[in-house]
Amino acid sequence: MAVEPLFQRLCLIGAGLIGGSIARRNQETRALAGEVVVTARSPATRARVRELGFADRVVDSAAEAVQGADAVILCVPVGAYASVMREIAPHLAPGTILSDVGSTKGSVVRDLTPLLPPGVHLVPAHPMAGTEYSGPDAGFATLFDGRYCIITPTEATDPDALEKVREFWRRCGSTVEAMDPLTHDKVVAIVSHLPHLIAFTICGTADDLSEETRESVLKFAASGFRDFTRIAASDVAMWRDVFLNNREAVLEMLARFTEDAHAFGRAIRWGQEEFIVDRIQRGRKIRSGLIERKQA
Amino acid sequence: MAVEPLFQRLCLIGAGLIGGSIARRNQETRALAGEVVVTARSPATRARVRELGFADRVVDSAAEAVQGADAVILCVPVGAYASVMREIAPHLAPGTILSDVGSTKGSVVRDLTPLLPPGVHLVPAHPMAGTEYSGPDAGFATLFDGRYCIITPTEATDPDALEKVREFWRRCGSTVEAMDPLTHDKVVAIVSHLPHLIAFTICGTADDLSEETRESVLKFAASGFRDFTRIAASDVAMWRDVFLNNREAVLEMLARFTEDAHAFGRAIRWGQEEFIVDRIQRGRKIRSGLIERKQA
Structure with missing residues (x-):
């Protein structure tokens, strides 16, 4: 019927x-x-x-x-x-x-x-x-x-x-x-908007490398970079408007993320194994959480 | 034979x-x-x-x-x-x-x-x-x-x-x-090691959010975040050693990337449409380059 x-x-x-x-x-x-x-x-x-x-x-x-x-x-x-x-x-x-x-x-x-x-x-x-x-x-x-x-x-x-x-x-x-709209905007800022900002950015970073390195980057794009560029292929006008219209939440999540990335870089510079291992393990933990929820 | x-x-x-x-x-x-x-x-x-x-x-x-x-x-x-x-x-x-x-x-x-x-x-x-x-x-x-x-x-x-x-x-x-080993280390720093560092980091950033937001993050992990966590599920000892043993190249690429991410954030804050559109388009360009090379 x-x-x-x-x-x-x-x-x-x-x-x-x-x-x-x-x-x-x-x-x-x-x-x-x-x-x-x-x-x-x-x-x-x-x-x-x-x-x-x-x-x-x-x-x-x-x-x-x-x-x-x-x-x-x-x-x-x-x-x-x-x-x-x-x-x-x-x-x-x-x-x-x-x-x-x-x-x-x-x-x-x-x-x-x-x-x-x-x-x-x-x-x-x-x-x-x-x-x-x-x-x-x-x-x-x-x-x-x-x-x-x-x-x-x-x-x-x-x-x-x-x-x-x-x-x-x-x-x-x-x-x-x-x-509520505010909670929504924070959640999508971290699960979607920040990952896209990062993907767009790293493509530009690669594009700015010297000619020779850039050629190799395109040639040897391993799974990491390849996944990032898939995200980066999205619609231009839509994403421009997303960033301009979720400004506060995206900037907050970007600030949190770059603080954390700086801390990771500092740990690499000073050879802080425990910090690095902890970060990697947290990644795996979040991943497991997604798998349990059938989101991965 | x-x-x-x-x-x-x-x-x-x-x-x-x-x-x-x-x-x-x-x-x-x-x-x-x-x-x-x-x-x-x-x-x-x-x-x-x-x-x-x-x-x-x-x-x-x-x-x-x-x-x-x-x-x-x-x-x-x-x-x-x-x-x-x-x-x-x-x-x-x-x-x-x-x-x-x-x-x-x-x-x-x-x-x-x-x-x-x-x-x-x-x-x-x-x-x-x-x-x-x-x-x-x-x-x-x-x-x-x-x-x-x-x-x-x-x-x-x-x-x-x-x-x-x-x-x-x-x-x-x-x-x-x-x-040569040096060129290799720079290329993998941008195509693989930095993407992994970012993936590990953003999982930690999400994990640090308040309880309520974190629950929603796991629930609504859209494609962007999901791809990142797939990368983040990798082997702990291997990645610890990668970061500690490609320190110079990873730190250089991380520095370039965070500079670019800050510039993107600044453009969002000040509503610089042209800058944002340019970044998104460069992402698409790199993506097309990969597709031509059958790496995507």
């Missing part, structure tokens, strides 16, 4: 890895929405979405896309939220659920709340899923399967709207957790 | 991931040596090697193991080389080839050359292969397939011995490159 679609008309603003995966999921299951309307800023992306055929309808502007939608999800880099919101706010009907998929949540509350029309329900969400690929070709229907989706309601969030967004992500295959 | 074994009697000192993989390779192909004699410091490891049956003979001491061997390969953490060498030197016959598999090469030349008996040929090597597992159970015959092995001859290295070690690693399935 087919499940009744959760929404009547779902509008996705942005058709990259995440937006494209939501649309493809609905194309397969028809459990999310009766109709999925997609828009994207660039004409090239819209043309490609039409070719790929994963949306029921592709329209040229965000203002047009949200009309008649009972749910709208922002799937663009978080730095674009305020300007998109200014464009769509006059066209959002009371009762509409407005959600997003951004990797920072404090900034979402900050940018969207002041522009929220009366009766529109904001439920920020962050599906913790991704690959190193981006753009309309990158999405696939099973991207969210078995991954966490964190929802960050505020005190003002409508309980019915919250439950609908929870159900939406469950139907995408995810495990849903709720958290 | 079967290939003639390269050596008559090969002695492996140490039976962890690398030693165990060499022995298993020979068990499958019989192309490396007519007989493989293995020793290990701990009685438990020796007992396990006997159980696993990948060596032709397991003996109790390194001094006994090298007797009658025409090739000896040190497969223990690099910090143990000097003491192992003091034990085996009186028992090495002239003409014996002495090699190793350590991740640092300047230290190998430093520790082994002064103790080298006349007529024994030192050919340091570094197979760039590994997994996050260690110990006698971890090895497998195909570990070296398609991976690089770097050989670091000095001016004193015998050309025939060098060619035999090259051929040894080709028969293990590897692509062999030669490099």
Whole structure:
């Protein structure tokens, strides 16, 4: 027996890895929405979405896309939220659920709340899923399967709207957790944003080495460096906006990390075996913790 | 037609991931040596090697193991080389080839050359292969397939011995490159040792967070952090010795990296979009370079 679609008309603003995966999921299951309307800023992306055929309808502007939608999800880099919101706010009907998929949540509350029309329900969400690929070709229907989706309601969030967004992500295959926006931003700063900052940085550090060493670096990239560069291949605009919009938490985690890295370097310089062994063992301990939780 | 074994009697000192993989390779192909004699410091490891049956003979001491061997390969953490060498030197016959598999090469030349008996040929090597597992159970015959092995001859290295070690690693399935020990140590410092230092460090940084945040970190370890912890699961004694024996190069690369990380942090603090975008794009460029070289 087919499940009744959760929404009547779902509008996705942005058709990259995440937006494209939501649309493809609905194309397969028809459990999310009766109709999925997609828009994207660039004409090239819209043309490609039409070719790929994963949306029921592709329209040229965000203002047009949200009309008649009972749910709208922002799937663009978080730095674009305020300007998109200014464009769509006059066209959002009371009762509409407005959600997003951004990797920072404090900034979402900050940018969207002041522009929220009366009766529109904001439920920020962050599906913790991704690959190193981006753009309309990158999405696939099973991207969210078995991954966490964190929802960050505020005190003002409508309980019915919250439950609908929870159900939406469950139907995408995810495990849903709720958290306040500040805690979310700290957690992702250490599990995701700092690792990406490090990966981007070490690639630059390698690139700055003398010509001869750099050639060898590329040639002999062992597993360590290779894993780092996989992370570093991610989308440019998305990551720029993540760093700019989770500034406090990323800077705090970076400061903690560089203090610890300096301490490690000092231990190497002075031959402090015990310190080094302790650090390596803690790495293994954290790893075991992940394996127990089936996250590794 | 079967290939003639390269050596008559090969002695492996140490039976962890690398030693165990060499022995298993020979068990499958019989192309490396007519007989493989293995020793290990701990009685438990020796007992396990006997159980696993990948060596032709397991003996109790390194001094006994090298007797009658025409090739000896040190497969223990690099910090143990000097003491192992003091034990085996009186028992090495002239003409014996002495090699190793350590991740640092300047230290190998430093520790082994002064103790080298006349007529024994030192050919340091570094197979760039590994997994996050260690110990006698971890090895497998195909570990070296398609991976690089770097050989670091000095001016004193015998050309025939060098060619035999090259051929040894080709028969293990590897692509062999030669490099001077200093260049080797700089290259591995950035492609492998620094990434491991970072991985160990960030696990400690996460472990130091307040109880509540740490729990969430383990729960929501996204792909970034997960890849880091895979690296961080590596063998403790091996990595301790790597850091202590490639001190200069690791400290240089760490200094360059932390300077660059600070610059990235500063750009986040002051909202310097162009700088951030440039860093992200350089990451993607290095990544593309790896993909072209089929290293990714």
